[in-house]
Amino acid sequence: MERVIGGSDRSAVGGRVPACPGPQAPGQGAVARSVTVRLDRRSLRGWHIRLLDQLGQRPDRRVRIAWVTQGSGLPGNAEVLFRLEAAIHGLPRPGLATAAEPVALAPYEARPDETVQTGDDIILDVSGAPAAPAAAPVWRLDFDGVPGEAGLLAALFARRAPVAALRGPDGAPVAVGRLGAESHTVMLAAFEDYLARTITLIAAALDGAGSPTLPDGAEAPLQPGRTFDLDGFGAGRRAAGGLARQVARRLYALCFQGPQWRVGWRQVVGPDLIDLRRHPEGGWNDLPDDGRRFYADPFAIARDGAVTLFVEEFDYRRGKGVISAVGFEAGGPRGRPEPVLELETHLSYPFVFEADGQAWMIPESHASGTIDLYRATAFPRGWVHEAVLVDGVVASDATLLQHNGRWWLFATVRTGGGSYSDTLHLWHAPHFRGPWTPHRRNPVLIDVGSARAAGPVVARGGALIRPVQDCRGGYGAALGLARILRLDEEGYAQRVETRLGPGAAWPGSRLHMLSAAGGLEFIDGSRPARPRLLR
Incomplete structure (x- = not known):
């Protein structure tokens, strides 16, 4: 059976429903x-x-x-x-x-x-x-x-x-x-x-x-x-x-007639993007690709005296994203990104951080219905599944923050349909492994212009600045910088102070992410339309 x-x-409630007439x-x-x-x-x-x-x-x-x-x-x-x-x-x-x-x-x-x-x-x-x-x-x-x-x-x-x-x-x-x-x-x-x-x-x-x-x-x-x-x-x-x-x-x-996602990078000399609140005068360098894939969602980490950039690598022929990594120096990447984590499901937004002397990653895989923690055994490779942090949730762009003795987990959650980008949920825990407790006021924010994360939260001048995606003009249309005004177990508040979009220094139609480490800064978005490469 x-x-x-x-x-x-x-x-039916409060009345009897008549039976269908006839035996048909x-x-x-x-x-x-x-x-x-x-x-x-x-x-x-x-x-x-x-x-x-x-x-x-x-x-x-x-x-x-x-x-x-x-x-x-x-x-x-x-x-x-x-x-x-x-x-x-x-x-x-x-x-x-x-x-x-x-x-x-x-x-x-x-x-x-x-x-x-x-x-x-x-x-x-x-x-x-x-x-x-x-x-x-x-x-x-x-x-x-x-x-x-x-x-x-x-x-x-x-x-x-x-x-x-x-x-x-x-x-x-x-x-x-x-x-x-x-x-x-x-x-x-x-x-x-x-x-x-x-x-x-x-x-x-x-x-x-x-x-x-x-x-x-x-x-x-x-x-x-x-x-x-x-x-x-x-x-x-x-x-x-x-x-x-x-x-x-x-x-x-x-792909070869329209806009394409790309990652931009620069060596920071002087103020960074958070202090500038505008694109730098020198513009951005593109992380090269071969035209058969795109790179997006850059996350940089400085470890053992070197900077490693993690990205979503999307190969058009394979039809899904994997997490790739490449070493960086002041003059640019050392080679091309190479896959370091691949699952049956699509992966993106590789939130990488260091804690307890080890490297950890929380990649986005909302199709799994979980928020998962991975640990590196041979950094930047050798990622093994360590724990399920949150189960039974369709979550996008999970981002961790340690603040006032507790760990906080930010993610936009899609429940019962609707957008993946407009509903911010929080969880808190005594340790990044958990156990994670949902915020009592979830969802703490419903705003397609500032709910979804766009990179790690940055401490600056005694304040916490949260990069956010402004999706009012479509997914990843612009980058916002939001100041966190309140973050505790009773409430959450933020105020968007700056909105950055594409421009002369970043030609294209979208500006999506921000990450920095070791004197290097990374963004992503789309490049202008390129001529057809394949006949």
Whole structure:
């Protein structure tokens, strides 16, 4: 029997809900009263959250979730494409195509021992996973005959309008629809249009209003040369494999015609950026890259008489970030950054610090739902997982500060959707290993202009200056310098004193981070558009 991992009982309050008239099965004029949605936690997106919320709007319907494995999602570099298009075209994020986290499904949690019972109206499988025995009728979603979302993206690359189909246990369509999009030149915008209408189709079908044929009488297409099988899994895998190559080609086209993230550095002679409150007269040097990757999120540390710079290294072909490091001297980097920490998930914001005679790192990996501590065994390499500092939280850019005998942890937290950059949470502990206690007034700040960290907190003239990201003009649009006015267990306050953006000394469209160590200062942001490098 299938294991249910989540559920939400939205039964009516203060009145009896009339039963559905007639004995019809859902999809034939009757409403599905109980829906179990199969999802793969590794390929969750915003549209899944929206779908669950919409299905649960009926007070007489019970909606639950069941986790499956081997789902047929998008290739890994698709998320990179979406993020890049959102940045270039100024599209709002997060959206229906944005990767989501399992913690966002908390409203649908059920008792641990709850299982799907015979008699449930419908099991709705939108995961693209192989078929599995079930105690109730299963409706499976495909696009142009491809399970999962790969068919949608394939249709975009082929410049055709995809047909979404819900198929019953025998493979016959329960509901079909030909999806439309306002734009086919921006993949993210079209993909989200498709997903929005997919939700409409599913909701209509579960309300008994689905049509098994298109208005012109055509049936939902299957993959060429295939007859329908209950699995369809191989087709999804093949489609995703071909898509990865198409996405990679489009990424190259975007990256070599548009702005690109970069790291800037300079040797500090005289006042630093915090004292200057403006760009230095001499400008910034670029940390070189080969055009096939970008560097971002610079964190410098002076240790054993040398400066080491840690960065997020994002290789476009691999579609995820790793943490890399390079030694620095007054004249610049000694070589190129080399990977020092790589996980299955995307890594960024390598907050590196020294304590108890050792080097430690808290990299961002919000997909894990944790804030994790790593220790270096062969600095700058040899990073091993030391502890989970905070669990069950989608946190960005965790930053430590030791102040008045306690350790403080800053991070922006995304709960129930919304931005990754507008909600500041604090934790405090007697030691950087913990145990960490949430601040009693969390969230202590909701402000997209100053909540998210942009580097280590700096002590200056008896004050604490906190670099912050000003995301009012989009992610990483500008750098703010905020003075911490209060930091204790009863409250928090800050005041942004300076806002620095790109300019003549830092050409481009974004200014994002600030870090310094050993007489060197580092920032990051974007460079102006560069000519196409690949044909």
